[in-house]
Amino acid sequence: DIQMTQSPSSLSASVGDRVTITCQASQDITKNLNWYQQKPGKAPNLLIYDASNFETGVPSRFSGSGSGTDFTFTISSLQPEDIATYYCQQYENVPLTFGGGTKVEIK
């Protein structure tokens, strides 16, 4: 299985701050990486697919980049409604695997 290492596991930032989350794959996954947002008690919601493509309706403050083994997810200006846990997921190989998650809180 491809292991996905996500960091940090949690962070606290102020409204308006730039927030960056990283995800590292245990092997080359080209650009086969997705990012999901999960709010408490809710199902995950797809934000980014193919490392950098926006799902329909996703605010432009969210972005993704990277290829190979190293990927970055950025919130350019943190908003109160962005409080959630964010997960990366690789789909280079089955089984699809997720990172451990990053819990984002407001300072």
Add this chain to the structure above:
Amino acid sequence: QVQLQQWGAGLLKPSATLSLTCEVYGGSFSGYYWSWIRQPPGKGLEWIGEINHSGSTNYNPSLKSRVTISVDTSRNQFSLRLSSVTAADTAVYYCAKLYQRSNWNDVWGQGTLVTVSS
């Protein structure tokens, strides 16, 4: 717009078989792959497997010996069965639509908490 509604037993005894069903509304059933994902309380996400309308499946090897995902195209439904459950199988189970085979989940069900306890 595709929507998913899932249901199934929420409390099981150890060694029982978990059974969940997900119904697809408002869109094509045969054009996509459909998957199951679970999340133990307070923990991360684990991919269980996927199926298409013709019954072609992929399973997580860690669960493969106990998992069966099936499809009922006449009812636009797909189902999960997980045998010989233990407390380690306690989780919220989600059904979800895949955009294409083995890529990303763009529509999710509401989730079902399944608790395994004697």
